[in-house]
Amino acid sequence: MADVEYAVSTEDLRQRLETLAETEGPTFFRLRATLPEQGRTEIPMAAGKTMSVILKTYAGLGENELHRHPNEEHVFVILQGKATFYGPDGETKTVGPNEGVFLPGTAFYRFQADASGPLVMLRVGASVTSTEDVLLRLDPEGNDVDGYSDANKQVDVILSEDKVFG
Template sequence: MQAARKLAPTQKPETPKFSLRTPYMKQGRITQLVAETDKMWIHTKINYEGGENEIHCHLDEDHSFIVLEGQMSVFDENGNEIKVEKHQGVMIPKGAYYRYLNTGSENLVVIRVGAGIKGKAQGGTEMRVRPDGKPLIASSEENKTVPPIEDTRYFADSAG
């Protein structure tokens, strides 16, 4: 996958092909960037059974999760639940608090599409924040991160 780059005024953008091939997990979760431009980015995310994260919002992007395998529940800051099954998705606007949980008995495989102004600071504020306004680091224990252990199998293995 090639990252987007600034184009000279006379250059035309390229249309790259990308693959969703991502390792299944035996423990933890993986987030893998598969394509991006300066205003949009696509990740595959795989969570092992029971995988989850902590309540937070993003101040710099709208994003969505689309379930390819498994099922998930998405909760708002009041505990309201949205159940998302295979081939369904959920849209999370900038500033909306949420957390998610893999509620299936296997790996949860989702596509995460984000859109906004990548890397543009919002008044110097951390982009992922908890309800108390403090930053939440994606790979922290506080965000329920456990050491990832990859399986030998891959989602979309034939995609190369």
């Protein structure tokens, strides 16, 4: 498979989304990614001034930390694998292919990919304000947590040599 470039930092993701948002017409894309053996990837597929589409992949047991996005509402649609979503009060819900979850900016959540992995999700986000950072992520104490940091359980990505989605 030809390499599909995934974002490697929050600033890289921001730049890729801003570049995609400059497109003055339809953006066509194919949901295709090399699957990770370890870690997670984010591949920006399309973006506008108020909306983005990102293909996300997680290795088995890949996860993130409890957070919310106060300036964005978003949806995850599971395309492959399963993920268990956790709320701040011990709530849990496992979702699989062709299922999803809508998360308003007020919702704290975290999730973990099923051990059988990998997990592939389509993430569609829409800004709730035109002036605030949609990539802002807050922990329950109100601290800014970079999505590509150790605090968000980021680990080095190791891509599969032969497993692809799409």
